[in-house]
Amino acid sequence: MDELNRVIIVGAGIAGVSAAEAIRRHDRDVEIMLLSDEREMPYYRLSLTRFISGELKRENLFLHPEKWYQDNRIDLRIGTTVLRVNVAEQFVELQDGSKIEWSRLILSVGASPFFPPIPGKEKKGIMAVRTLADADDLLERLHGRESCICIGGGVLGLEVAEAIARLGVKVKLYEVAPWLMPRQLNPKAASLLRKQVESLGIRVTEGALIREFIGHDACEGIRLGDGEMVMSDLVIVTAGIKPETWLAREAGIEVGKGILADDRMNSSANGVLTSGDCAEHRGILYGLWNAAQMQGKTAGENAAGTESRFEGIPLSVVLKVIGIDLFSIGEFMPKEEGYGSFEFEQEGKYYLFVTRDGHLTGSIIIGDRAMAYRVKAAVDKRHDFPPDEYGSAEHFLLYFTQNA
Numbered sequence: 091m092d093e094l095n096r097v098i099i100v101g102a103g104i105a106g107v108s109a110a111e112a113i114r115r116h117d118r119d120v121e122i123m124l125l126s127d128e129r130e131m132p133y134y135r136l137s138l139t140r141f142i143s144g145e146l147k148r149e150n151l152f153l154h155p156e157k158w159y160q161d162n163r164i165d166l167r168i169g170t171t172v173l174r175v176n177v178a179e180q181f182v183e184l185q186d187g188s189k190i191e192w193s194r195l196i197l198s199v200g201a202s203p204f205f206p207p208i209p210g211k212e213k214k215g216i217m218a219v220r221t222l223a224d225a226d227d228l229l230e231r232l233h234g235r236e237s238c239i240c241i242g243g244g245v246l247g248l249e250v251a252e253a254i255a256r257l258g259v260k261v262k263l264y265e266v267a268p269w270l271m272p273r274q275l276n277p278k279a280a281s282l283l284r285k286q287v288e289s290l291g292i293r294v295t296e297g298a299l300i301r302e303f304i305g306h307d308a309c310e311g312i313r314l315g316d317g318e319m320v321m322s323d324l325v326i327v328t329a330g331i332k333p334e335t336w337l338a339r340e341a342g343i344e345v346g347k348g349i350l351a352d353d354r355m356n357s358s359a360n361g362v363l364t365s366g367d368c369a370e371h372r373g374i375l376y377g378l379w380n381a382a383q384m385q386g387k388t389a390g391e392n393a394a395g396t397e398s399r400f401e402g403i404p405l406s407v408v409l410k411v412i413g414i415d416l417f418s419i420g421e422f423m424p425k426e427e428g429y430g431s432f433e434f435e436q437e438g439k440y441y442l443f444v445t446r447d448g449h450l451t452g453s454i455i456i457g458d459r460a461m462a463y464r465v466k467a468a469v470d471k472r473h474d475f476p477p478d479e480y481g482s483a484e485h486f487l488l489y490f491t492q493n494a
């Protein structure tokens with residue numbers, strides 16, 4: 091009997107699809123099976139907010155047309171849930187009880203929204219936005235509605251709030267931290283962002299403690315720490331993600347915060363690789379599109395027998411939130427001694443440079459994308475900035491303007 095030559099990829103997000111692309115590029119013959127429990131063809135998850143706001147049409151969301159999978163002999167099965175992985179006997183078990191064997195397996199099962207443990211969080215009307223089905227559901231609920239509550243003022247929370255506001259629905263946004271985007275911004279930068287957010291008609295409350303969701307089966311609103319009640323039967327929660335690890339854990343594959351992966355995206359089990367939001371690489375859970383794409387490619391190349399490594403990407407963000415360019419990298423609010431911190435603000439632009447031992451170790455830039463890329467390169471390359479020459483934000487600005 092011929093030896094089995096089949097890669098099964100569980101999860102058809104960007105990590106799973108990138109793995110399938112890489113495998114087919116390197117191996118014309120191997121059988122590729124791509125299993126997805128979602129009902130839609132694989133799509134650009136990061137574009138969901140632009141779909142919600144109406145900026146993108148549904149047909150522009152998909153990664154590839156159906157024919158692409160056929161042409162590349164990728165057996166894509168949507169609406170297919172893997173319930174169990176058997177590592178010793180090398181098969182997966184589906185929801186209909188059928189078993190499919192693999193010679194290599196890639197777990198690219200992504201992540202699911204995290205709901206903070208607020209009493210009443212299981213009530214009807216409380217939702218997250220992770221999938222296209224969620225986006226459809228949200229659009230249906232927003233129809234004809236005047237207002238809603240959004241919980242979470244991180245990057246995704248702000249994008250969701252913006253998309254909803256653009257539909258003409260009034261948003262009341264609550265962030266538990268004392269300022270918006272606390273993982274990427276300091277209070278000064280966040281206050282500039284807040285102005286922009288509020289200009290869209292989004293009402294922002296920072297430092298908000300949500301005590302409970304009120305209502306019986308269905309949510310009727312929230313009760314805040316000071317007892318105030320804010321009524322709405324639609325609450326969108328965006329409070330981070332948790333990697334999908336149960337499938338791996340139950341199969342005896344090593345799991346930390348995510349499914350543990352080495353630089354080749356191998357898991358602890360022989361023949362099983364992992365990639366994307368579910369994977370923990372060198373202690374990091376990225377939760378980012380680019381990282382998922384690169385890890386998926388690496389997993390696919392290794393599954394196809396080509397030596398390939400993912401060595402991590404710098405944790406920085408260059409993004410547009412609510413129409414303004416934001417950049418944040420490294421340590422920008424150092425808690426120890428020995429750092430220099432230089433800031434400059436002008437006409438809605440904001441620059442923060444944080445240094446240590448003659449190197450830039452962190453930065454925040456608002457409203458200047460070109461400068462952001464130059465600063466990022468200087469941080470990545472550990473460019474020298476002798477402390478006796480760089481004693482103010484203006485010195486850094488001059489350097490980055492002259493070295494454009």
Ligand SMILES: Cc1cc2nc3c(=O)[nH]c(=O)nc-3n(C[C@H](O)[C@H](O)[C@H](O)COP(=O)(O)OP(=O)(O)OC[C@H]3O[C@@H](n4cnc5c(N)ncnc54)[C@H](O)[C@@H]3O)c2cc1C
Nearest residue numbers: 101103104105127136171172199200366367377378379382
């Ligand atoms: C609205 C939104 C906006 C975003 N914006 C940005 C952005 O601007 N920039 C950025 O870098 N990142 C952004 N992200 C994050 C980015 O989209 C994710 O990091 C990326 O999509 C992760 O890809 P993945 O393939 O690892 O996981 P996923 O896309 O989650 O794919 C995993 C797939 O596996 C399926 N699956 C899970 N378990 C099983 C099972 N047992 N059987 C079968 N299938 C299974 C899941 O249903 C899912 O379809 C955004 C995310 C969201 C939700």
